[in-house]
Amino acid sequence: MLAVGSMQHNLFFGDAAENFGIVGDSPPIQRLLRTIHKLRDDTSPVLITGESGVGKELVARAIHRVSPLAQKRFLPVDAASLVGSLMESELFGHLKGAFTGATESRLGLVRAADGGTLFLDEIGELTSEIQAKLLRVLQEGEMRPIGSTKPIKVNVRVVAATNRDLVADIKSRTFRKDLYYRLNVISIHVPSLRDRRGDIVTLARHFIQKHAVRRVILSDEVLAALKDYDWPGNVRELENVVRRMVALKSNPIVLVEDLPASLRDFSGATSIGDGFDEIVPLAEMERVHILKAIEFTKGDMSTAAEMLGIGRTTLYRKMKSYRRQRREMHAIPRQTSAPNVYA
Secondary structure, three states: OOOOOOHHHHHHHHHHHHHOOOOOOOHHHHHHHHHHHHOOOOOOOEEEEOOOOOOHHHHHHHHHHHOOOOOOOEEEEEHHHOOOOHHHHHHHOEOOOOOOOOOOOEOOHHHHOOOOEEEEEOHHHOOHHHHHHHHHHHHHOEEOOEOOOOOEEOOOEEEEEEOOOHHHHHHOOOOOHHHHHHHOOEEEEOOOHHHOHHHHHHHHHHHHHHHOOOOOEEOHHHHHHHHHOOOOOHHHHHHHHHHHHHHHOOOOEEOHHHOOHHHHHHHOOOOOOOOOOOOOOHHHHHHHHHHHHHHHOOOOHHHHHHHHOOOHHHHHHHHHHHHHHHHHHHHOOOOOOOOOOOO
């Protein structure tokens, strides 16, 4: 959930830059891209850290794409989805008859990725037994399927990712220290969205292009709300918010009231028409609201009418009325000097 598209990125990656899916020009993202670029001749294990939703798999794919293994297989595995006794069979395979229900042999994901890159997401979820077997793959380049007495040679690059504090897990004895150091040959941290706020607007517009079937414009108030929010779910949360807005919005202009309540409450942003210091006639509020909409759309009357939920003819009629009122005000004779109250 990260994405690149600027000319600056092409200095690093050439024409392939736009295919990495990493969007952003902020300093943290530029540093991340430079680190990935430095790995172009390397096949060492990599440990990617970062909060949930920052785009760790996209970084792993970028690492694979710049490496000498780019033409080989990239196999992503969500370790958190590997359950109980099936975890070992899924990763390392088994022979036919190795256990009840093993009606045929299974290759296993490690061997399926042989020659390429195995991406293990949420590596901290692996059991201690599986950690020991993975350590042997990294140290000796071999593994043993369930039910087999003969080790099988494998040549696979392991890129792992986690949103956990593995050092704390080592202290609590839930993660092996030796496996940690084998994986942590190269460490890459993916910044949270709140640490790269300069990319929020670029990302939001990227997701609009990705998901919207018609033109959608984010108002200044909405952009301010997006930039102020802390995004605990990171880029994934931002994409989901944008998808919701474009799916439910009937008008092209997205206003603050179209945002989820969590964003409205957090930012305290206000929509067009708020902020009057005193009670004014409804007609005046309507006039200000209409003029703000026309200003926002830079005079595009069709878009302004759609945004306001009225017909274009109605909008033209109201504007004509406002111009007439203005001419009448200017026609009132004005005193050119103050009266002489002392005469």
